[in-house]
Amino acid sequence: MTLHILVSDPLSEEGLQPLRESKNIEVTVNTSLSKEDLIASIGRYDALLVRSQTQVTREVIENAANLKVIGRAGVGVDNIDLEATTEHGILVVNAPDGNTNSAAEHTIAMLMALARKIPQAFTALKEHHRWDRKSFVGVELKNKTLGIVGLGRIGSEVAARAKGLRLNVIAYDPFLTEEKADKMGIEYGTLDEVLQKGDFITVHTPLLKETKHIINRDAFQKMKDGVQIINCARGGIIDEEALYEAILSKKVAGAALDVFEEEPLQNFKLLELPEVIATPHLGASTVEAQENVAIDVCQDVLEILTGGLAKHPVNLPSLPLEVMKKIEPYFVLSEKLGSFVSRLSDEAIEEVCIYYSGELADLNTAPLTRNTVKGMLKRYLGDHVNDVNAPYLAKKKGITVNEHKTSSTKGFTNLLTVEIKTKTGLKKVAGTLLNGLGARIVKVDDYSVDVTPAGHMILIRHKDQPGAIGRVGTLLAKFDVNIATMQVGRSNVGGDAIMMLTVDRQAEEHVISQLKELTDIFNVIAIDL
Structure with missing residues (x-):
């Protein structure tokens, strides 16, 4: 089957080359699509590669019937409706590292140009032929x-370069600690402290609901008189109207802007002020950066389309490589357990609890939780559910998902237990990985078993009485259903018990119905894993 990739913004050919050379992948480059053209054509593509020009709106997503992944060649994804992509199970990946150096260098270039009024002096000299040294006195x-x-990433690189220029650096970040700041040789500060102490202030946050207009009228009031502002991150972090007012009032002595709230820029009001210098979003516009982000994002897209894992997922939790290596062997088991437990009851699931025991309890297991929920929901939603949209779809169906961790494993190195709560009670299944044997189901409800979670299975609840196993075997033989393996678990002699059978082909519904009518049989469930 041929997979189709649309490239709707200019990308480095070096980055696209691995995609072009891959078997069963067809790359279409069309960088002049209108919004209407994109909506009309997106349905045939399996992947979409963009930069910042293409607006991937909800309407685009809702028409993308086959889309599996969107690759953003760069860091910011504010041109992609992440909520819509998550709802529709479309993975978004970006290239956060490829343009770090270029963006940091551009920030320092803007800082120095701002301090020494280089663009204003150049304009006066070239356009007005003025040899004017007094008007453009800068600061060290x-x-x-x-x-x-x-x-x-970028803020840290800017800090390192600023120290080389013998600037004092104070930084605020929600994840910055005093210890980390000390190691970097910079001062740790709250947001207010950064605003109050900075002679120059540069912003390097993503554009989020929490960071939109984080530099606003109130923020400017906290700054020194004569402060100078740099934004090479995202338009909208700074309230442009508030900045305009602050420059007019002389609170702000200068501003260097590479990004704007509306791009391409339509309102040139700020640029009419002589204190403002600007570039048209050039932070990542170097030959090296364009090649790096294209290579990184294309490699991620290729990995995903060929069944691998993304290095830089945006709408999935990202884990360090060493953590991912430890939990990756449990991906198949977690999905199988989710699928298995969903078949233990026909009632609506109200809550799912996932218990991680042993060494797993010390790891970030969020991807395994998503995978378990995916397996559980597939019974109802089929292939529409995946790792991306599983939590969203569970929430939409009113299912609460909880994680629990404990060091107790009851004899296993690691144990993964999935429990569902319905209106009338609880059902659960537990599994582990056995050295050399792979994934195993080791418990169903309170019954101990040892079953490989694969293929055609039949779960039978019965009374522990002589002849029960024989009657089941005889009936299945009558319908030419061969038993491959059988596990029996019981609570006590003569009490309730279960049989776990793996069979060579799934028993048809009429066979299951006849099994249910046998003496001492309480319930029979056919399970395909």
Whole structure:
């Protein structure tokens, strides 16, 4: 089957080359699609590659019947409706590392140009032929304080370069600790402290609901008189109207902007102020950055389309490689357990509890939880449910999902238990990985078993009485259903018990019905894993 990829924004050919060379992948490059054209054509594509130009709206997503992944060649994904992609099970990946160096260098270039008024002096010299040295007296950066709001990849690189320029650096980030700041040789500060101490302030946060207009009128009031502002991150982090007012009032002595609330820029009001310098979103516009982000995102898309895992998922939790290596062997088991437990009751599931025991309890198991929920929901939703939209779909169906962790494993190195709650009670299944034997179901409700979670299975609840196993075997033989393995678990002699059978082909419904009519049989469930 041929997989189709649409590239709707300009991407480096070096990045696209591995996709073009892959078997069963067809790449279409069309960078002049209108919104209407994109909506009309997106239904035939399995993957979409964009930069910041293409607007991937909910309407686009709702018409993308085959879309599996969207790759953003860059960091910001504010041109992609993440809520819609998650609802429809479409994975979004980006390339957060490829343009880090370029964006940091551009920030420093803007900082120095702002401090020395280089663009204004150049314009006066070239366009007006003015040899004017007095009007463009700048300030040194040495011993000034640079306040950084957001200390992720790019913010950290800016901090390192600023120290080389002998600037004092104070930074705020929700995940920054005093210990980490000390190791970096910078000062740790609250947001207010950064605003109050900075001679220059640069922002490096993503554009989120929480960060939109984080630099607003109130923020400007907390700053020093004569502060200078840099934004090479995302338009909208700074309230442009508030910035305009702050420059007019002389609170802000200058601003260097690479990004704007509306792009391409339509309102040039800010740029009419002589204190403002600007570039048209050039932070990642270097040959190296464009190649790097294209290579990174295309590799991720290729990995996903060929059954691998994404390195940089946006709408899935991302884990360090060493953690992923530890939990990856449990992916098949977690989905199988979710699928198995969903068949133990025909009632609506109200709650699912996933218990991680042993070494698993010390790891980030969020991907396994998603995988378990996916397996559980597939009974009802089929292939529509995947790792991306499983939590959303569970919530939409009113199912609460909880994780629990404990060091107690009851004899196993690791144990994964999935429990569902319905209106009338609880059902559960537990599994583990056995060295050399792979995934195993080791408990169904309170009965101990040892079954490989694969193929055609029949779960029988019965009374522990002589002849029960024989009657089941005889009836299945009558309908030419061969038993491959059988496990029996019981609570006590003569009490309730279960049989777990694996069979060579699934018993048809009329066979299951006749099994239910046998003496001492309480219930029979056919399970395909």
